[in-house]
Amino acid sequence: MFNEVEEYLNIKPGFKIIDATLNGGGHSFGLLEKFPDIKILGIEWDPDIFQEAGSKIYNSGLTDKMVAVNDSYVNLKNIVEKNDFRPDGIIFDLGVSSLHYEKSGKGFSFMRDELLDMRFNPKVNSTTAANVVNSSSQEELIKVLTDYGEEKFAKEISEGVVLSRKINPITTTVELVECIKRSVPSWYLKRKIHPATKTFQALRIAVNNELENVERGVLAAIDVVNPGGRIIVISFHGLEDKVVREIFKEKTKEGILKRVVSGTIKPKWEEVKNNPRARSAKMKICEKI
Ligand SMILES: C[S@@+](CC[C@H](N)C(=O)[O-])C[C@H]1O[C@@H](n2cnc3c(N)ncnc32)[C@H](O)[C@@H]1O
Numbered sequence: 001m002f003n004e005v006e007e008y009l010n011i012k013p014g015f016k017i018i019d020a021t022l023n024g025g026g027h028s029f030g031l032l033e034k035f036p037d038i039k040i041l042g043i044e045w046d047p048d049i050f051q052e053a054g055s056k057i058y059n060s061g062l063t064d065k066m067v068a069v070n071d072s073y074v075n076l077k078n079i080v081e082k083n084d085f086r087p088d089g090i091i092f093d094l095g096v097s098s099l100h101y102e103k104s105g106k107g108f109s110f111m112r113d114e115l116l117d118m119r120f121n122p123k124v125n126s127t128t129a130a131n132v133v134n135s136s137s138q139e140e141l142i143k144v145l146t147d148y149g150e151e152k153f154a155k156e157i158s159e160g161v162v163l164s165r166k167i168n169p170i171t172t173t174v175e176l177v178e179c180i181k182r183s184v185p186s187w188y189l190k191r192k193i194h195p196a197t198k199t200f201q202a203l204r205i206a207v208n209n210e211l212e213n214v215e216r217g218v219l220a221a222i223d224v225v226n227p228g229g230r231i232i233v234i235s236f237h238g239l240e241d242k243v244v245r246e247i248f249k250e251k252t253k254e255g256i257l258k259r260v261v262s263g264t265i266k267p268k269w270e271e272v273k274n275n276p277r278a279r280s281a282k283m284k285i286c287e288k289i
Pocket residue numbers: 020021022023024025026027028043044045046049071072073074093094095096097120213
């Protein structure tokens with residue numbers, strides 16, 4: 001949703017923008033190309049992806065216009081102070097990226113045979129997806145799959161996991177997928193959506209504490225952005241979107257934010273055609289008063 005990001009950030013000459021989810025820098029590099037006199041601070045939590053983004057900034061000769069920080073956007077306040085970078089706009093493009101699915105080797109994709117890890121930042125997080133799968137009680141697993149995956153077969157899958165791990169711990173994506181397939185009714189295997197989709201989403205959210213992070217990050221963004229500055233959040237599932245909706249609603253009521261557009265902006269048809277993953281994107285925008 002780059003075109004929408006560019007349009008709604010309402011960029012003026014000399015603006016400072018924080019890209020709170022830098023990844024490969026798609027948004028940041030795109031903005032710098034359109035507005036060469038702005039400055040960008042990018043935050044990326046995953047150390048491998050951060051490394052790649054850092055090299056890209058260095059190689060493109062943009063080090064005077066862009067800095068990157070390997071941290072969580074939860075620490076936005078500290079990052080802003082440490083870098084003396086009070087922003088005029090902040091963008092959050094939440095969740096995982098194709099780099100995670102295709103290159104990380106950390107078990108984000110149920111289409112690959114990898115260890116079940118799913119940590120964005122293994123340096124600060126010691127709990128892997130395999131730990132959650134093998135050490136949680138059945139009740140805890142049901143809660144994770146229900147609360148973070150809205151998985152209707154949470155009970156059956158959790159039962160299957162507990163039975164399976166009695167024989168051998170589940171350590172890889174393939175082992176988990178097989179266990180899910182054995183646990184759900186046969187009609188569930190025949191749908192368009194892969195039967196492991198919701199379980200994998202739930203584990204990723206649990207491992208990285210994603211919903212709490214989004215809440216803390218967006219609240220910090222509201223604190224640090226300059227008056228008149230906009231906060232854009234792109235979320236990819238209803239749970240994240242709900243967190244953002246509630247915060248924006250509350251802060252608008254308190255007179256701290258105002259709506260730029262009411263409700264949600266969805267990607268245009270052409271974008272979804274070129275990038276099917278964009279189909280579930282939802283963008284919300286607010287402005288600090
Ligand atoms: C969907 S991607 C962003 C794509 C980016 N806008 C682009 O154009 O390339 C989300 C990124 O946020 C990162 N991320 C997830 N949680 C984070 C956190 N708490 N703090 C900072 N980055 C985070 C992920 O590692 C991932 O690289």
